[in-house]
Amino acid sequence: MSTSPAATRTPLAELPAWKALATHAENVRGLHLRQLFQDDPGRGQRLVLDAAGIYLDYSKHRITDETLRLLLDLAEQSGLRERIDAMFTGEKINITEKRAVLHTALRAPKDAVIRVDGENVVPEVHEVLDRMAAFSDRIRSGAWKGHTGKTIKNVINIGIGGSDLGPVMAYEALRHYSRRDMVFRFVSNVDGTDFAEATQDLDAEETLFIISSKTFTTLETMTNAQTARAWSLETLKDPKAVAKHFVAVSTNAQEVEKFGIDTANMFGFWDWVGGRYSMDSAIGLSTMLAVGPENFRAMLAGFHEMDEHFRTAPFAKNLPVVMGLLSLWYNDFFDAQTVAVLPYDQYLKRFPAYLQQLTMESNGKHVTLSGERVGYNTGPIYWGEPGTNGQHSFYQLIHQGTRVIPCDFIGFSKTLNPLGNHHDLLMANVFAQTEALAFGKTPEEVKEEGTPDWLVPHRVFEGNRPSNTLLLDELTPEALGRLVALYEHAVFTQGVIWQIDSFDQWGVELGKVLAKRIVGELEGSESGKHDSSTTTLIDRYRQQRGQ
Numbered sequence: 167m168s169t170s171p172a173a174t175r176t177p178l179a180e181l182p183a184w185k186a187l188a189t190h191a192e193n194v195r196g197l198h199l200r201q202l203f204q205d206d207p208g209r210g211q212r213l214v215l216d217a218a219g220i221y222l223d224y225s226k227h228r229i230t231d232e233t234l235r236l237l238l239d240l241a242e243q244s245g246l247r248e249r250i251d252a253m254f255t256g257e258k259i260n261i262t263e264k265r266a267v268l269h270t271a272l273r274a275p276k277d278a279v280i281r282v283d284g285e286n287v288v289p290e291v292h293e294v295l296d297r298m299a300a301f302s303d304r305i306r307s308g309a310w311k312g313h314t315g316k317t318i319k320n321v322i323n324i325g326i327g328g329s330d331l332g333p334v335m336a337y338e339a340l341r342h343y344s345r346r347d348m349v350f351r352f353v354s355n356v357d358g359t360d361f362a363e364a365t366q367d368l369d370a371e372e373t374l375f376i377i378s379s380k381t382f383t384t385l386e387t388m389t390n391a392q393t394a395r396a397w398s399l400e401t402l403k404d405p406k407a408v409a410k411h412f413v414a415v416s417t418n419a420q421e422v423e424k425f426g427i428d429t430a431n432m433f434g435f436w437d438w439v440g441g442r443y444s445m446d447s448a449i450g451l452s453t454m455l456a457v458g459p460e461n462f463r464a465m466l467a468g469f470h471e472m473d474e475h476f477r478t479a480p481f482a483k484n485l486p487v488v489m490g491l492l493s494l495w496y497n498d499f500f501d502a503q504t505v506a507v508l509p510y511d512q513y514l515k516r517f518p519a520y521l522q523q524l525t526m527e528s529n530g531k532h533v534t535l536s537g538e539r540v541g542y543n544t545g546p547i548y549w550g551e552p553g554t555n556g557q558h559s560f561y562q563l564i565h566q567g568t569r570v571i572p573c574d575f576i577g578f579s580k581t582l583n584p585l586g587n588h589h590d591l592l593m594a595n596v597f598a599q600t601e602a603l604a605f606g607k608t609p610e611e612v613k614e615e616g617t618p619d620w621l622v623p624h625r626v627f628e629g630n631r632p633s634n635t636l637l638l639d640e641l642t643p644e645a646l647g648r649l650v651a652l653y654e655h656a657v658f659t660q661g662v663i664w665q666i667d668s669f670d671q672w673g674v675e676l677g678k679v680l681a682k683r684i685v686g687e688l689e690g691s692e693s694g695k696h697d698s699s700t701t702t703l704i705d706r707y708r709q710q711r712g713q
């Protein structure tokens with residue numbers, strides 16, 4: 167019988183800091199932020215971090231100095247320092263897939279040395295980056311021509327999950343820096359509508375497809391890629407046109423070749439880059455095409471700055487560690503089910519969606535590294551919308567609902583689109599929301615406003631609702647890199663403490679396998695054995711389609 171390669175660890179619930187936190191949580195549960203600020207008026211200057219270009223105010227959390235001390239002890243007792251070193255030095259910490267986890271190598275400077283199985287991977291990383299840059303320059307300058315001699319004006323990235331969410335998010339986030347005379351679109355869903363709508367107004371002679379897939383076997387991506395090929399050839403007629411209108415981003419050269427894309431037009435990456443950690447690898451080719459190599463490299467520099475901060479800063483001053491611990495505090499000791507991410511910048515409209523994969527595919531696990539069922543909550547549900555839209559939608563529940571929902575407010579001091587007083591209005595809402603959530607409005611205050619007694623309970627805001635405020639200077643490529651790396655490492659911090667493998671994703675497999683089986687039945691050739699619900703649904707679908 168084979169055994170798990172996981173090192174033996176003291177179970178989380180047996181760590182002294184975990185036990186102490188459980189007792190401590192009961193003692194502080196009744197504390198109100200009003201009281202905490204009254205007792206310590208300087209709290210708002212004290213409980214802040216200002217590093218790697220990000221100012222984090224975490225004073226509006228239901229914590230005391232003791233809470234923080236215990237959380238930091240928990241990080242120490244969980245061996246976080248040793249795990250950080252293991253990740254950065256290329257140890258195979260993704261034990262269920264026997265892989266190193268080295269997205270940090272993607273943004274390492276040229277002279278860094280990071281070894282996987284004895285090989286320094288940094289030169290390869292830079293070689294791919296240089297090839298991407300040369301290709302981007304040719305497309306952006308018009309030197310690269312399509313099959314009929316026309317310049318490429320449209321770029322469509324076809325990919326899903328990590329091969330889509332990062333590129334879409336980064337394109338939207340950095341739109342200000344992007345080529346406005348080019349069209350960038352993203353096709354991910356196997357729903358034909360996605361492809362049809364993305365291409366309906368485009369000319370195939372001017373369109374380049376980037377087929378982005380780590381494995382180059384993903385059903386959705388391969389289906390869309392075949393459709394794209396057929397769509398291109400309908401206009402271009404000649405199969406040789408594929409060489410001018412298709413490039414691939416993948417780790418699987420064999421499958422790329424089988425698809426008919428010349429591997430000279432393939433940009434590689436490596437099995438030590440997880441899909442959801444790949445936006446700064448060649449998967450970011452569409453981002454580079456949109457914003458140019460220089461801006462892409464600036465984004466990488468931002469990532470690297472946060473990597474270095476995470477790797478070297480003491481835990482008490484470490485942004486990802488502190489953020490990871492604070493969210494764990496509510497998740498495990500207040501039974502909070504979710505975290506709301508609320509970017510007050512329209513360019514970050516896809517940031518919550520991006521974070522959903524990063525956080526939930528990483529930490530949505532119910533067994534420990536050694537395969538035992540955990541006895542505590544792991545990854546919370548991430549969700550959110552850009553402010554101020556969310557305020558007119560779901561904030562009601564955050565303010566007056568029955569659940570604790572820790573919130574991350576993200577704002578910028580400077581706007582990229584200075585229009586009248588828009589930015590002050592926007593940011594006034596950030597500050598007002600976090601203030602209202604923390605301090606609320608007492609019955610006395612409501613009464614003083616002349617509210618009739620019967621209406622008072624409805625107008626009371628209990629407050630004591632926790633939030634982080636992340637304040638950055640301006641949404642530059644560097645800032646985006648720092649922000650994404652901040653969340654990547656906060657997720658890692660939590661995964662280490664929960665003793666789970668944050669880098670595999672077995673949970674998405676079963677649905678994929680079953681769907682493949684059912685496709686045959688929908689196409690009429692096979693009939694499968696299912697439960698009565700699934701069978702009836704399949705029968706009804708077939709009947710309605712006249713099958």
Ligand code: F6P
Nearest residue numbers: 326327328329379380381384441
């Ligand atoms: O959804 C599962 C998953 O494996 C993700 O982790 C990954 O980002 C996505 O599918 C796409 O995979 P690929 O890049 O191999 O097409």
